Amino acid sequence: MFAYVVRRVLATIPVMAVVALFVFSLLYIAPGDPAAVIAGDQATPEDVERIRQSLGLDRPYLVRFGAWVFDILRGDLGVSIFTNLPVVTMIKQRIEPTLSLMLVTLILAVSIAIPMGVVAAWKVGTWIDRSVMGFAVLGFSVPVFVVGYLLAYVFALELDWLPVQGYTSFSEGLWPWFENLILPAIALGSVYIALIARITRATMLEVLQQDYIRTARAKGAGQTSILFLHALKNAAVPIVTVIGIGIALLIGGAVVTESVFAIPGLGRLTVDAILRRDYPVIQGVVLLFSFVYVLVNLAIDLLYTLFDPRIRY
Amino acid sequence: MALLEVENLQTHFRAPDGINRAVDGVNFHVNAGETVAIVGESGCGKSVTAMSILRLIPEPPGKIAGSIRFNGRDLLKCSDREMRAIRGNEISMIFQEPMTSLNPVLTVGRQIGETLRLHQGMSAQQAEARAVEMLKLVGIPEPERRVREYPHQLSGGMRQRVMIAIALACNPKLLIADEPTTALDVTIQAQILDLMRDLKRTVGAAIVIITHDLGVVAEVAERVIVMYAGRKVEEASVEKLFRNPRHPYTQGLLGSMPKLGSSLTGEETRLQEIPGLVPSLKRKLEGCVFASRCSHTTDLCRKVAPALEEKADGHIAACHYAMKEAVAA
Numbered sequence: 001m002f003a004y005v006v007r008r009v010l011a012t013i014p015v016m017a018v019v020a021l022f023v024f025s026l027l028y029i030a031p032g033d034p035a036a037v038i039a040g041d042q043a044t045p046e047d048v049e050r051i052r053q054s055l056g057l058d059r060p061y062l063v064r065f066g067a068w069v070f071d072i073l074r075g076d077l078g079v080s081i082f083t084n085l086p087v088v089t090m091i092k093q094r095i096e097p098t099l100s101l102m103l104v105t106l107i108l109a110v111s112i113a114i115p116m117g118v119v120a121a122w123k124v125g126t127w128i129d130r131s132v133m134g135f136a137v138l139g140f141s142v143p144v145f146v147v148g149y150l151l152a153y154v155f156a157l158e159l160d161w162l163p164v165q166g167y168t169s170f171s172e173g174l175w176p177w178f179e180n181l182i183l184p185a186i187a188l189g190s191v192y193i194a195l196i197a198r199i200t201r202a203t204m205l206e207v208l209q210q211d212y213i214r215t216a217r218a219k220g221a222g223q224t225s226i227l228f229l230h231a232l233k234n235a236a237v238p239i240v241t242v243i244g245i246g247i248a249l250l251i252g253g254a255v256v257t258e259s260v261f262a263i264p265g266l267g268r269l270t271v272d273a274i275l276r277r278d279y280p281v282i283q284g285v286v287l288l289f290s291f292v293y294v295l296v297n298l299a300i301d302l303l304y305t306l307f308d309p310r311i312r313y
Numbered sequence: 314m315a316l317l318e319v320e321n322l323q324t325h326f327r328a329p330d331g332i333n334r335a336v337d338g339v340n341f342h343v344n345a346g347e348t349v350a351i352v353g354e355s356g357c358g359k360s361v362t363a364m365s366i367l368r369l370i371p372e373p374p375g376k377i378a379g380s381i382r383f384n385g386r387d388l389l390k391c392s393d394r395e396m397r398a399i400r401g402n403e404i405s406m407i408f409q410e411p412m413t414s415l416n417p418v419l420t421v422g423r424q425i426g427e428t429l430r431l432h433q434g435m436s437a438q439q440a441e442a443r444a445v446e447m448l449k450l451v452g453i454p455e456p457e458r459r460v461r462e463y464p465h466q467l468s469g470g471m472r473q474r475v476m477i478a479i480a481l482a483c484n485p486k487l488l489i490a491d492e493p494t495t496a497l498d499v500t501i502q503a504q505i506l507d508l509m510r511d512l513k514r515t516v517g518a519a520i521v522i523i524t525h526d527l528g529v530v531a532e533v534a535e536r537v538i539v540m541y542a543g544r545k546v547e548e549a550s551v552e553k554l555f556r557n558p559r560h561p562y563t564q565g566l567l568g569s570m571p572k573l574g575s576s577l578t579g580e581e582t583r584l585q586e587i588p589g590l591v592p593s594l595k596r597k598l599e600g601c602v603f604a605s606r607c608s609h610t611t612d613l614c615r616k617v618a619p620a621l622e623e624k625a626d627g628h629i630a631a632c633h634y635a636m637k638e639a640v641a642a
Contacts, residue, residue: 211413217369218408219401219428219479233418308418309463 004313005302012294019290020072023283024065030277037277038081055081072287078280080273087284090269097167098265101188101257102250104181109189109196110243116193117200117239118227124205132197139194144253148187148260155183165262180263188257192246199242203235210234236307244300251289314385315342316519317366317487321379324358324365328374331595335361337543338379340621343487348513348520350534350551352527352566356591358543359523363489366521367400383487402432405480409492411472415464421448421475422460428482447478450515451508470501477508481516488513491523506532527570531555539563542602543594545621549628559630561607562587601632609634 035052036043052058056067071078077087120132156164162183168176207213208231216230255267266285273281304311324336336358343349351359364370365377368388381388383404388396400406405428408414416424425447426440435443441460448456451474464472473493480488490509494502510533513520522533530537530551537554539547539562547560558564568585589606592598601607604614613633621631 211408211410212416214369215408215414215476215479216416216427217400218367218406220397220399220431221401221427222397230416230419234416310417310465 001305001313005298008298008301012291012298015294016287016291020069020287021065023286023290024068028061033277068283077284077287080278080281082273082276082278082281087280090281091266091284091288094264094266094269096169096265097263098254098258098267100167100170100177101181101184101254101263101265102247104178105185105189105192105250106243106247108185109192109246112189113193113196114200114232114239117197118204118232120197120201121204121208122223122227124201129201132201136194136198139190142190144187144191144256145260147190148184148257151183151187152261165260167261167263167265184257184261184263187260188250188253191253192249195242195246195249196239200235200239203238204231207231207234233307237304237311240300240303240307244297247293247296251293316345316347316384317343317521318382319362319366319379320382322362322365322381323376323378324361324370325376325378326374327376328595334543334594334597336365337594339540339543339545341538341545341548343519343521345486346513346517346519347536348522348534349536349538350522350524350530351538351540352524352530353540354525354566354591356594357540358594359525359540360491362540363406363491363521363523366489367404367406368396369406398432401428401479401485402483403485404487404489405483405485407473407476407480407488407490407493409495411469411476411496414476415472417464420461420463421467425460425475425479425482428479432483443482444478447482448475450481450512451475451478452504453478469497470504473497473501473505474508477505477512481512481518484516485518487521488518489521489523492525493522494529495524495526502529509533527555527566539566542591542598544602544631545629546603546632547628547630548621549630553625553628557625557628559624559628559635560603560632561609562603563630565606603632 033048033052035048035055035057039048039051056064068078075088077091079086080090083090116132116135120129123129152164155161163180166180168180170177204227212234213226213230216226221230254265255270257263258265258267259271266288269281270285272278273285302313305313319339319341322336322339323334326333326335339358339362341349341351351362353359361370366381366383366388368377368391370377377389379389383399388399391399415421422441422444425444426435426437429435429440429443430437445456445460448459453459453471453474459467459471464475467475476493488509493509494505497505506529509520509522512518520533522529524530534551536550537548538545539554539560541562547554547558547563549559554563555567558567565585565587569587587606592602592605599618600616601610601614601619604610607614611633617633619631619633621629622635624630624635
């Protein structure tokens with residue numbers, strides 16, 4: 001087990017290296033010149049050239065990549081072209097809202113989607129099953145920003161139950177923090193809920209056909225115990241896998257959700273950085289997201305052993 | 314009063330192209346402590362009969378009618394909660410496939426302990442201690458270690474022993490064994506049958522054993538019920554049935570049994586088979602259910618269904634010609 005974890009952690013190094021190369025190259029190839037953006041409309045070609053030199057943008061590709069990787073390994077993600085602040089500092093300022101949003105979404109989605117999927121599989125073919133599936137299709141097909149604006153309109157503007165937008169730090173209390181995250185989390189989570197509910201239903205349908213479920217019934221086990229102990233534990237591996245893969249949805253969706261609900265998080269930082277062609281910030285954030293994704297999926301692989309004793313590393 | 318009295322049991326399944334009459338009007342009883350075998354070929358309704366007793370048939374598409382009295386109580390009139398209190402406690406069941414009938418993600422101890430915690434209100438610790446005793450009882454070596462293992466760490470024979478341990482944990486009055494040895498090696502089959510016989514003596518449970526293996530029947534049963542196409546066609550004590558089968562179907566079943574060493578003694582004969590297939594259970598059958606495959610079929614058989622009649626003392630068969638055709642054709 002320990003050897004496996006070490007091997008897996010080591011295996012993330014080449015993955016991260018490829019991500020780094022990709023992130024670096026993507027911006028190198030992308031159209032638009034940060035020097036020109038900084039210089040503004042009135043600048044002469046000479047001004048632009050001078051700025052480009054001071055940013056080191058005139059050096060060869062591989063030299064720039066090497067220097068960049070070397071800095072990252074020392075924990076230095078560079079300095080923002082726009083604000084002149086270190087990227088690490090900027091990420092630190094923005095990370096709390098994003099992590100909060102993702103965490104609340106994750107918990108909310110899992111605790112809604114899994115019971116939904118389980119009940120749909122239990123009541124397969126009935127109106128309950130059909131409405132869960134209908135909801136899932138809706139969750140998949142309506143974009144995050146539409147759900148977000150609708151929720152904000154109904155629950156914040158019309159009903160005035162929850163704040164329209166903004167973010168309150170966790171340090172100011174649990175409820176103010178949570179209150180601000182409910183609507184964004186539902187908006188961001190709708191696709192995620194749909195995904196988890198569907199996979200839960202499909203896997204549960206298969207598991208409920210198994211002989212050991214009949215054995216559990218023959219023992220006199222109750223419906224709840226059959227569904228949530230005997231069946232769900234057997235269905236856990238595919239469900240947990242999808243939860244892990246779905247983290248990518250959350251990362252992508254967080255960018256849009258933070259814009260809709262004016263949450264000062266990493267998503268907003270990314271959007272702003274892209275609009276300004278603030279290369280070091282974009283690179284830093286994308287690298288961070290990739291790293292989180294790789295780590296989450298490693299954690300999920302290790303979780304498998306908890307649910308299925310037949311899996312051994 | 315018998316322990317179990319099944320009267321006019323009808324288990325039908327709704328299918329897209331009609332109603333499948335898997336069990337159609339079966340009567341039988343089981344006395345306390347008795348071993349009764351239900352035999353028949355695949356699709357004759359024997360497993361469905363077993364599952365109907367515990368009401369493990371999914372409804373819908375299934376529908377169980379008639380009456381199943383256990384200790385005088387009609388199980389078909391019990392609520393779900395009452396049924397759960399009976400399952401695994403007063404009536405328990407062993408299934409055919411030990412490989413797939415145990416939950417792969419729960420320890421053996423937990424699965425044995427579950428019934429004890431459900432029905433006897435034991436704590437987790439008490440249940441585990443009792444699970445160790447049960448494993449010892451069913452002859453599993455090193456029970457203290459095995460109790461913490463998962464099904465995939467056990468062999469097929471050991472898994473069936475675990476199933477028996479689960480079934481007997483609460484000292485049931487009736488054990489239903491649905492083809493308990495079919496999926497096992499022959500040597501293991503004998504061990505499991507021995508174990509069931511021993512445990513029956515110690516626990517004192519009545520056993521209904523469902524099988525298509527007449528060897529198993531001869532080994533363990535006292536009374537035999539032969540089923541065909543969802544009906545009972547013959548019932549007798551084991552001795553009577555093997556010595557003097559009345560129904561042509563039973564005669565066919567016995568004739569299709571290989572005799573050990575018959576090829577060595579020079580009387581090499583082809584095994585007799587029963588021609589044809591079990592008729593579709595979707596149509597209401599007219600006349601005798603076995604008419605389409607019987608070598609003695611007459612017009613009477615095709616038109617009139619023979620009633621179950623007592624042909625000799627305690628020997629019941631449903632055949633118009635059973636009296637005359639007492640010896641195997």
